[in-house]
Amino acid sequence: MKEVVLIAPYEKMYQLSVDLISQHDYKNIEVVRGDLQEGVRAAYKAVDCGAKVVISRGGTFTLIKDVLNVPVVEIQTSAYDVIANIKHIVGQNEPLAIIGHNNIIYGYDLIKEIVKKVKKVDIERGESVAQKIKGCVAEGVHVFIGDAVVNNICKELGYTCYMLESGQDAIRSAIEEANRILMVSKYEIERSKRYMALIDYVHDGVIATDEKNRILLFNSVAQEILGILKEYAIGRKIQEFTQIGSVLEEILQSKTLIDEVRKLGDTQVTISNIPIMVNDENKGSVTVFQDITKLQNLEKEVRIKMVEKGFVAKHTFSSIIHKSNEMEHCITVAKKFSRYDSSVLIEGSSGVGKELFAQSIHNESRRRTGPFVAINCAALPRSIIESELFGYVEGAFTGSKKKGKAGVFELAHKGIIFLDEISELPIDVQGRLLRVIQEREIMRLGDNKVIPLDVRIVCATNRNLKEMVKQGTFRRDLLYRINTLSFYIPPLSQRKDDIDVMVLHFLKRYCNKYSKKIDGFTKSAMDYLMIYDYEGNIRELQGMIERAVIICEDTMIKKYDLENNVNYKIKKQEQIVPQDCMLGEIAQDLPSLKDIEKRYISCIYNMNQKSTSKTCEILKIDRTTLWRKMKK
Incomplete structure (x- = not known):
């Protein structure tokens, strides 16, 4: 059914209207034949089928306009129509x-x-x-x-x-009027809906009254808080609703309230009441209020959402500073894994960049717009590890938060959860994790309902999980679940080609951070960095460069700047030890233990050009002890 329906009381008008609509290409008008009660029934049917405006004439118009709640336009008998018909009676x-x-x-x-x-x-x-x-x-x-x-x-x-x-002019005039009414009606409906959407979907209850205290506006939040149907409230005087409580008297007195705490019925609210004054005459008021409990819950939700927004992966594969073939191979494999949703296990020593790879996989995957939630399993206390991973409901245990708490798996929904140091999970928690991975659903602690999950799992470990399986400290079935896809990141000691590009990268970063002008490294400093044994891998190298930038007083970082702040350790096979300091020679004449100690101290002292500080550093003794032992 069209938006405008013309009810024609007689056949000639019906045909005339159809011709007129075709002639002027009116797209939204339909003509129906019907006189008096027949016309009323046709009008009812049209409105039920979506008509917004009805047009008719004479007695049919009079009957229709009295029963419909949509605009009804009359086809008037114009003076021209009267004159056209008078010729018959002259x-x-x-x-x-x-x-x-x-x-x-x-x-x-x-x-x-x-x-x-x-x-x-x-x-x-x-x-x-x-x-x-x-x-x-x-x-x-x-x-x-x-x-x-x-x-x-x-x-x-x-x-x-x-x-x-009625002639064509009268009919067309009625059609044009109907279209004007339709346009205005649509605009008013749109404005009204926008206005009511704004009023109904705010978090505040809103009541507006006129100068006679009749309720003009009563939104859905007010209905919920006060337990009064808004259809029932609108048009009635506000004083009829005693459940509003003592604040009602303040509203009736047109008292200005701004964010006051009051009770509406049994609900504690923050309330504001603004009198509407026009030319010093009171024209009613607008009262706005909000349930304090819901306000507190809303604040919690906002905090949670802000935390979720913090669950982002900052790094991409382009963030990985490297030059070695070994790292290029790791990146190629990881990029390939990014395209799929299977679980990934990243193996490697501490500090090699496992989380950097995990974040890069996330940003390369189809889940890049979802959350990236990283959690270090080794950092979680045993007592709360399950509640942190899987969440809990209110009352699940002593000290649990009201309304409960979502676990990290829920927070990672539609994204990736990164479980670092997964080897440190207790064996019983491994069982629950296995079920989550298999079923893609979790159950909060203390709850009896399951929550479906859409999450990809990326794990990392610095331990040999297969060996742990043999020792019974890691579940075999969990290992098979998490290492569907896996790759190993070699330590820095096995990819020396990366050291020079990394040190220059870190040098630039920390020079910018600390506003220092350092051009580079001396050859001895660079040689030192190349043979250093990085037990902490990239993390240790980064710390060394930062410390060196801080203490360097020259335009070049020297070896001294690097070794002055660390208990440096050079790989044994690369240490240069004079022949007269070899253990076999020190003890070849079977001296006493006291003589071996004295010879060894002397050897180290001479090897370091009689530097007391370096000798003490190697022997791990203080200066007083060194002098005391050398004097014996």
């Missing part, structure tokens, strides 16, 4: 009667000027047209003028009737 000597509703017989005065013997007969709603006609006949009137209803009844009774018809 020179008529017989008495005439013009019969109809007021909207039809308003051309009576013009007809009276032409035909002296004319009578006007008004038809009120519910009156019988046939009885009106018979009444006129009893007075000697046998010729009539009227609408389609009068015309049809006159024909049935055998009397002459000239029908006042």
